[in-house]
Amino acid sequence: MHVTISPSRVSGTARAPPSKSYTHRAILASGYAEEATVHDALWSADTRATARAVELFGGTVTQTSGSTLEVTGFDGTPTVPANVIDCDNSGTTMRLVTATAALADGTTVLTGDSSLRSRPQGPLLEAISHLGGEAFSTRGNGQAPLVVTGPITGERVSIPGDVSSQYISALLMAGAVTDDGLRLDLETELKSAPYVDVTIEVLADFGVEARATDDGFVVDGSQSYAPQSGTYHVPGDFSSISYLAALGALAGDESVTVRGAQSSAQGDTAILDILKAMGAAVDWDRSAGAVTVSRADLEGIEVSVEDTPDLLPTIAVLGAAADGDTYITNAEHVRFKETDRVSAMAEELGKMGVETTEERDSLTIHGSESTLEGATVDGRGDHRIVMSLAVAALLADGPTTIRGAEHVDVSFPGFFDVLEGLGVDLERIESSH
Ligand SMILES: O=C(O)C1=C[C@@H](OP(=O)(O)O)[C@@H](O)[C@H](O)C1
Numbered sequence: 001m002h003v004t005i006s007p008s009r010v011s012g013t014a015r016a017p018p019s020k021s022y023t024h025r026a027i028l029a030s031g032y033a034e035e036a037t038v039h040d041a042l043w044s045a046d047t048r049a050t051a052r053a054v055e056l057f058g059g060t061v062t063q064t065s066g067s068t069l070e071v072t073g074f075d076g077t078p079t080v081p082a083n084v085i086d087c088d089n090s091g092t093t094m095r096l097v098t099a100t101a102a103l104a105d106g107t108t109v110l111t112g113d114s115s116l117r118s119r120p121q122g123p124l125l126e127a128i129s130h131l132g133g134e135a136f137s138t139r140g141n142g143q144a145p146l147v148v149t150g151p152i153t154g155e156r157v158s159i160p161g162d163v164s165s166q167y168i169s170a171l172l173m174a175g176a177v178t179d180d181g182l183r184l185d186l187e188t189e190l191k192s193a194p195y196v197d198v199t200i201e202v203l204a205d206f207g208v209e210a211r212a213t214d215d216g217f218v219v220d221g222s223q224s225y226a227p228q229s230g231t232y233h234v235p236g237d238f239s240s241i242s243y244l245a246a247l248g249a250l251a252g253d254e255s256v257t258v259r260g261a262q263s264s265a266q267g268d269t270a271i272l273d274i275l276k277a278m279g280a281a282v283d284w285d286r287s288a289g290a291v292t293v294s295r296a297d298l299e300g301i302e303v304s305v306e307d308t309p310d311l312l313p314t315i316a317v318l319g320a321a322a323d324g325d326t327y328i329t330n331a332e333h334v335r336f337k338e339t340d341r342v343s344a345m346a347e348e349l350g351k352m353g354v355e356t357t358e359e360r361d362s363l364t365i366h367g368s369e370s371t372l373e374g375a376t377v378d379g380r381g382d383h384r385i386v387m388s389l390a391v392a393a394l395l396a397d398g399p400t401t402i403r404g405a406e407h408v409d410v411s412f413p414g415f416f417d418v419l420e421g422l423g424v425d426l427e428r429i430e431s432s433h
């Protein structure tokens with residue numbers, strides 16, 4: 001599907017979708033448990049991939065209403081899957097589930113779409129091999145397809161922290177049901193650190209303790225997963241909120257209010273401070289879980305995305321509309337996502353008349369030297385590129401067509417309906433590719 005968006009003003013209230021990161025963990029933690037009910041779950045392309053994996057390990061995941069999932073788990077002991085696990089486009093699924101596979105007494109094969117088969121898995125495979133399992137990439141390049149044979153037995157392993165925090169989340173989740181637990185020593189500084197906090201928070205809600213140490217993280221073994229009173233509630237997704245908040249700051253007629261903005265460990269709540277630093281008026285009523293953002297003239301700032309890689313596309317669009325330069329630093333790990341998002345944003349915004357300077361670990365957006373022109377842009381098969389370009393399109397001087405817009409299904413299935421509800425003038429064009 002392509003979507004053509006005409007410049008529009010927006011106002012009103014929208015509901016944020018549930019957090020993708022929390023939903024993945026809640027589904028898998030329920031899989032590690034005997035059973036659990038997950039409320040307010042995100043049912044999207046990526047979280048369905050985690051649900052399929054839980055089923056292949058011997059559990060069941062049943063959607064009993066739009067956002068309620070009843071899960072029967074494999075109770076700490078995954079069976080050897082009867083089929084290849086297709087993680088589709090989801091890095092979180094592949095990393096979390098690779099570590100689950102390392103607990104099974106046999107061999108699991110994991111694959112994904114062409115984007116996922118180009119993303120780095122080597123450090124996790126090496127960790128599993130070091131812990132007494134066998135794990136390799138069929139092409140020997142650290143990328144899926146992956147073949148993992150368990151069970152792991154070791155207790156201590158070192159791992160880099162600057163490629164993906166998901167390796168650490170994965171090993172902590174699996175480590176809790178090993179006999180002796182796992183101690184993870186970081187070989188480098190940790191990027192995307194708040195996502196490990198999200199993992200530790202979900203584990204705690206399932207009665208499992210994991211903690212930071214001076215050198216990394218540790219989880220004791222022989223623990224059991226069970227959420228309090230058998231249920232778990234997923235908070236709203238702040239990465240998704242970032243697009244709606246940006247809409248309010250850039251194209252708000254009066255203001256945009258986003259509901260479902262509960263407090264949680266998500267690092268991407270930083271979008272609110274970033275908007276404020278750029279000059280927007282932002283009000284976050286935490287008890288109501290509502291964020292209100294009003295339109296303002298924005299100023300460029302310097303911002304590190306070390307902890308918040310998924311915000312880079314949103315910040316790049318804010319920078320395109322701001323006065324002065326927006327300097328996005330510590331961005332190297334943003335190149336290892338569904339696409340190389342540093343290059344993708346530079347190139348796609350470039351088609352709309354935005355001037356940028358790209359370096360290995362930074363992206364500078366020259367807002368003052370940029371105009372936003374209507375253009376045909378490519379969503380790059382990447383949900384965040386599509387959603388951020390949709391925000392940019394509202395400010396352009398004519399219609400913008402985003403190709404491959406259906407990829408929003410990965411994290412925000414109703415994205416274009418929500419935009420229409422806020423007043424965006426858009427047209428969906430079905431296409432075969
Ligand atoms: O654990 C998670 O839920 C995620 C961790 C981050 O990835 P990295 O840790 O690979 O940077 C983030 O980019 C991704 O969207 C979700």
Ligand SMILES: C=C(OP(=O)(O)O)C(=O)O
Binds near residue numbers: 046089
């Ligand atoms: C990178 C992302 O997810 P994943 O790593 O799960 O593919 C994302 O949602 O931006």
